[in-house]
Structures are given as structure tokens and as C-alpha cells.
Amino acid sequence: MKITDIRSMLLRGPRLHLPGGGKGVINKLLVRVDTDAGIYGLGEADFYMGVREALGYIKAFLLGRNPLDICPMVSEVLYGTLAPHPQDSRALDREAFTPFIPILDSSPTAVPVGPIVWAISGVEMALCDLAGKILRTPVYYLLGGKYRDHVQVYLDRSAPQDKENLDAWKRMAAEAAEAGFTHIKFDIDYTAPEYTRDVWNRSIPPGQMRRIVERLAAVRQTVGWDMALCADCHRHYNVADAIRVAQELAPLKLSWLEDPTPTANIDSCIAVREKSPIPICVGEMFTADIFQGFIDRQACDIVHPDVIFCGGLHEARLIADYAELHHMPMAMHGNGGSLATIAAAHVAAASRTFLGLEYHFIESQWISEYVTRAGAPLFKNGTIELTDAPGLGVELNTEVCRQYLAPGESLF
Numbered sequence: 001m002k003i004t005d006i007r008s009m010l011l012r013g014p015r016l017h018l019p020g021g022g023k024g025v026i027n028k029l030l031v032r033v034d035t036d037a038g039i040y041g042l043g044e045a046d047f048y049m050g051v052r053e054a055l056g057y058i059k060a061f062l063l064g065r066n067p068l069d070i071c072p073m074v075s076e077v078l079y080g081t082l083a084p085h086p087q088d089s090r091a092l093d094r095e096a097f098t099p100f101i102p103i104l105d106s107s108p109t110a111v112p113v114g115p116i117v118w119a120i121s122g123v124e125m126a127l128c129d130l131a132g133k134i135l136r137t138p139v140y141y142l143l144g145g146k147y148r149d150h151v152q153v154y155l156d157r158s159a160p161q162d163k164e165n166l167d168a169w170k171r172m173a174a175e176a177a178e179a180g181f182t183h184i185k186f187d188i189d190y191t192a193p194e195y196t197r198d199v200w201n202r203s204i205p206p207g208q209m210r211r212i213v214e215r216l217a218a219v220r221q222t223v224g225w226d227m228a229l230c231a232d233c234h235r236h237y238n239v240a241d242a243i244r245v246a247q248e249l250a251p252l253k254l255s256w257l258e259d260p261t262p263t264a265n266i267d268s269c270i271a272v273r274e275k276s277p278i279p280i281c282v283g284e285m286f287t288a289d290i291f292q293g294f295i296d297r298q299a300c301d302i303v304h305p306d307v308i309f310c311g312g313l314h315e316a317r318l319i320a321d322y323a324e325l326h327h328m329p330m331a332m333h334g335n336g337g338s339l340a341t342i343a344a345a346h347v348a349a350a351s352r353t354f355l356g357l358e359y360h361f362i363e364s365q366w367i368s369e370y371v372t373r374a375g376a377p378l379f380k381n382g383t384i385e386l387t388d389a390p391g392l393g394v395e396l397n398t399e400v401c402r403q404y405l406a407p408g409e410s411l412f
């Protein structure tokens with residue numbers, strides 16, 4: 001069996017709860033890998049800068065290859081530094097090098113970060129789906145089997161739009177609990193942004209600190225002590241203020257404080273972790289290479305990869321396994337929609353030390369519906385229940401996809 005095509009399809013629709021509140025528009029990019037046997041796999045990538053160009057580049061190297069060689073193909077892209085321009089006719093479809101893809105002097109895969117890793121993440125997800133369909137097994141068996149039938153989801157709430165109103169915070173937390181979620185997260189940087197005096201010095205002024213604590217305390221008071229509650233810093237703060245906010249929030253018994261300092265600096269994270277009474281969770285945009293330094297040097301307590309940013313399902317497992325050998329559990333960041341979330345759930349099921357899988361888009365129903373699982377809802381009681389269907393166990397919901405197809409796009 002050979003790979004015959006790699007395509008993408010862009011969906012665009014409303015996002016009814018933006019970070020920090022408010023409404024907007026969001027793009028979701030789906031990936032399809034076709035074979036000469038007529039079997040195809042579905043994946044999802046984030047629609048970030050350069051991803052579609054990178055998909056075109058990767059396609060040129062994967063056409064004609066055996067789709068079951070998932071890890072060798074992904075390793076070529078992530079660690080093998082693919083050739084900078086077409087010199088090898090082995091598997092090359094020169095037509096795939098469309099005019100907007102420049103012929104480069106150096107391989108874009110020499111540094112596996114950015115568009116190339118975001119694109120191969122979506123391709124790898126589709127290859128996992130494809131392999132499961134070929135071998136007639138759910139993806140979690142390809143990853144070693146499942147430790148759990150129900151994957152715990154944690155709901156990212158960010159912040160309500162009306163931040164001054166403590167009742168809005170309480171209502172948001174209560175609604176998550178009523179929907180069955182037992183783990184929620186709020187964003188510190190969106191918690192009291194109106195009190196930011198200077199966006200450049202990475203500090204938390206006193207008025208902002210007081211309101212961050214006040215608002216998260218209102219959440220804790222609403223949901224009680226049995227709800228797992230986390231806070232995300234989005235890599236915003238200097239070391240001293242990251243430590244201060246951790247100490248101020250300590251009485252609320254948070255499960256973790258996320259990404260306290262910029263961006264992939266190991267030493268600053270170590271400095272925060274040494275004095276933080278709250279476990280430190282990092283790495284939503286990291287690859288295994290970057291995690292290695294954080295894990296080796298004990299710069300965090302919890303690793304937090306995302307299958308659409310780290311290189312895919314197998315790379316997420318590699319990160320989980322390496323972290324486990326250092327006695328660090330894995331939570332899973334989730335920037336994807338329904339397809340990526342279910343793919344991540346397969347990794348979560350197959351990873352011993354999994355803690356929780358993030359989801360953002362509970363208000364935007366179309367995002368939870370562009371793939372279906374034989375009528376099963378995306379969530380039930382705050383968890384994802386995996387089925388025994390082959391591959392990722394999903395089918396495109398063509399009705400929803402057609403409705404939210406971005407201008408100029410065609411349906412798979």
C-alpha cells in the first residue's frame with residue numbers, strides 16, 4: 001500500500017468564548033492522507049503561519065511511501081533534516097512543489113520547530129488513523145493498549161468577559177461543574193488584564209494580584225475543594241512575580257501553575273519551581289527535544305505536550321515515557337477541535353501517568369461536531385469514552401464541514 005495524496009481542508013466558524021471572554025472567528029484545519037487501496041486517514045493541524053506550505057513540502061517526500069512506516073517517516077521530518085530541494089526521484093511528486101513553496105538552500109526540517117512540526121503533527125495523526133483502519137484496530141492498541149476506558153477532560157475557561165463581576169466567575173465555574181467536569185482551568189493573564197500597567201515588564205501590580213486571588217478564590221468557593229483547579233500564565237511573568245503569584249494562590253490548592261515564565265528558558269522555570277508551592281506544568285508548544293532539557297534538569301513537575309504541536313501521537317508518547325522515567329506525570333494541552341481531541345484521547349488512554357486532557361471550545365458546538373463517532377457525543381460526564389472502532393474511530397460530519405467550509409475550500 002502506498003500514500004497517494006496528502007490534502008488539507010480549512011473550516012472557519014464562530015468561536016463563542018474567546019480567551020478572556022468575547023466572541024470571534026476560529027479556523028480549524030483538517031488533513032487527509034489517501035492511499036492506493038482507497039483507505040484514508042484523517043488528522044488535524046493548527047492553522048498557523050506556514051502550516052499549509054509545510055504540508056506541501058512534506059507531501060512531496062511522503063508520496064509513494066508505505067503508510068504504516070509512521071515513526072520512520074515522521075522521524076525523517078523531525079530529526080532527519082529532509083533534503084532542502086528535490087534531488088531524489090524516489091518518491092517525489094514534483095507537481096507537489098507548487099509555486100508558493102520556494103526551493104530552499106537549507107532544509108526547513110533542520111530545526112524541528114514551527115510550521116514543519118505543526119504540519120507533520122497533523123499528518124502523523126492521519127497516518128495513525130490510517131494504520132488503525134488498515135490493521136483494523138483502535139489507535140490506542142497501536143500505542144500499546146489502554147490503561148483507562150474514560151479519559152479525563154479538563155475544561156479551559158480562561159475568564160468571563162465581565163471580569164469585575166464576581167458572580168460571572170462563579171457562574172462560569174458552576175456551569176462547568178454542572179456539565180460534569182471535575183477539572184477546570186483559568187488564565188491568570190486574562191483574569192484582571194485591566195490592571196496591567198505595563199505590558200512589557202512582565203510584572204503583576206498589586207491591584208492586579210489582589211484581583212487574581214479574589215477571582216480565583218470565588219471560583220474555588222463555588223466549586224469546592226474536590227474540583228481540580230489550575231491557572232495558566234501563558235509565559236508572561238518575570239521570575240519574582242511568577243513566584244509571588246504562586247505563593248499568593250497557594251491557599252487555593254491549585255493542581256498546577258502553567259507556563260509561568262518566558263518561553264523555553266529552563267533556568268527561569270527552575271527558579272520558579274524551587275519556590276513555588278504549586279506544581280509547575282510546562283510545554284504546550286514544546287517538542288520532545290525541548291522537553292528533554294526541562295525533564296533532565298527537573299525544571300517542572302508536570303509535562304504538557306499537545307499532539308498538534310509536538311509532532312503527533314507517537315512523539316507525545318515519547319515525551320510521556322521520558323517524563324515518567326523521571327517521575328513526572330503528563331497532562332495534555334489541547335488547542336485542537338473534536339478530531340485532535342479524540343486523537344489526543346487515544347494517547348491519554350495509552351499513557352500510564354496521564355492526568356487530564358484540555359478542551360477549549362465547549363460553547364462552539366460546531367467544533368465538537370465536525371467529526372462524529374457513531375452517534376457518541378464528544379464528552380460524557382467530563383470524560384471521553386473511547387470506542388473500539390478502528391483507527392481514531394471518527395468519521396467526517398460532512399454536513400457540519402460543508403456548513404463551515406472556509407471560502408475557496410473544497411470538501412474532502
Ligand SMILES: [Mg+2]
Pocket residue numbers: 232234258259284
Ligand atoms: Mg496554556
